[in-house]
Amino acid sequence: MECATLFSGSSGNCIYVGTGNTKVLVDAGSSGKRIMQALDSINIDIKEIQALLVTHEHIDHIKGLGVLSRRYDIPIYASPKTWQELTCIGKIAEYNQKEFDYGLEIGDLKVDFFKTSHDAIQPVGMVFYHREDQVGIATDTGCITSGMKKALAGANAIFFEANHDEEMLVKGPYPFHLKKRISGDKGHLSNHTAGEALKDMITGNTQHVILSHLSEVNNTPEAAYHSVANTLAQADILDKIALTVAPRYQTHSLIKIKRL
Template sequence: MNLCSIASGSSGNCTFVGSEHTKLLIDAGISGKKIENGLSSIDISPQDIQGILITHEHSDHIQGLGVLARRYHTPIYGTAETINAIVRTKNVGRIAEELLHYVVPDESFFINDIQVDPFSTSHDASNSVCYTFQAGGHKVGMATDLGTFDEYIISKLSGSEILLMEANHDENMLLVGGYPYYLKQRILGDRGHLSNENSARLICRLFHEKLKHITLAHLSRENNYEELAYETVRAELNQIIDDKTTGLLLSVAKREEASEMLSIG
């Protein structure tokens, strides 16, 4: 299985996940043109995308959705509440009803050879979810827009060999920064975003000997930076593993361009 972040951050998110037979996008939060360019940079045609799975309806996850769906007639997957919210979003435009497919948290389904498992998240959106993907005996897990995590989240992501994990903000940067008080409280709350520190704690709970790639994602432009997220998570991991012997690779997803393609199996 393969994973590649096409774009990641508070300004827009889009991720490619694929197997030998199936190519999917998770979210479409940048322009259709940028998604096309990002896919082209990893030698994938937008016509070959067999589904777009949406985590929730916030603009940084659906900005290019309408354009892609109309241009390539690509099926869209999301919870009923998420899809209903998208349909009501004017700047997405009209999407043909036959392209809309409802998913239910904790009910797995297949898109060709990939088993997709949606699971609930605590973000402040309409029944938001994240996804894990399994094919050929391998598992890829994604978790962004988490206000918090618990044993349920851990159980859903457990066994992933590639993880794309939110590390949205540094708590100190957020607290002393220029955001208004209500926004700081939203981000720090249980329905907000995962900090570098909490991301590191969750990753340590998920570590196992077959976990080979971790990509930190959805970094805030104002309240984080790549080196800080990386070093915060690396410091926690170093307390429980020796990456020289485990072969675990830690990276940070690029904000506005495709990152390295990660493969397992």
């Protein structure tokens, strides 16, 4: 199994997950053209993409969704209530409108969904399975529950939100109501919370942790990395994994899950 972020952060999110036979995108929060170019940079043709899965309806996750579905005839998978909020993506062919409740199978990929805590109508995180391999994705959540940790624990690669540095958010330029929203239970995870949660989720199976959805204003890649790395080093688990930060506008190098 292989995976990579194509874009990550409040300016746009898109994650590629694939096997030799099945390739999908989680969210399409950039223009169709940019997503195509990003896929091209990891040698994947947009025509190979078999599904567009949506975590939630915020614009940084759906900007290119309608265009890609229409132009390349790709089905969109979203939770039932999320579909009701997707009116802004334009007309989608009925046969490309797919709903999910619990699990899905797309080609040789299985997908499980879990609830996240975010100010969207029905937001989800996802875990992909192919044979023994697992890839987990959790961004856009204001808190992390034991159920979410359980869903992600044991994944070989975990894309996990490290949205903001708590001090940068407090001292930063955002108005009070926005600060409150971001740090609230239905907002986004801080670097500190991400590190603490990852400590509980990293197992002997974990090979890669990719810090994702960083704020441009209230975080830096260095701050996110150092905060999480310190927490994991103190718990003696940093040297057991590859910890990286998802670039905002560029594609993360393609991650290939190794057979253990």
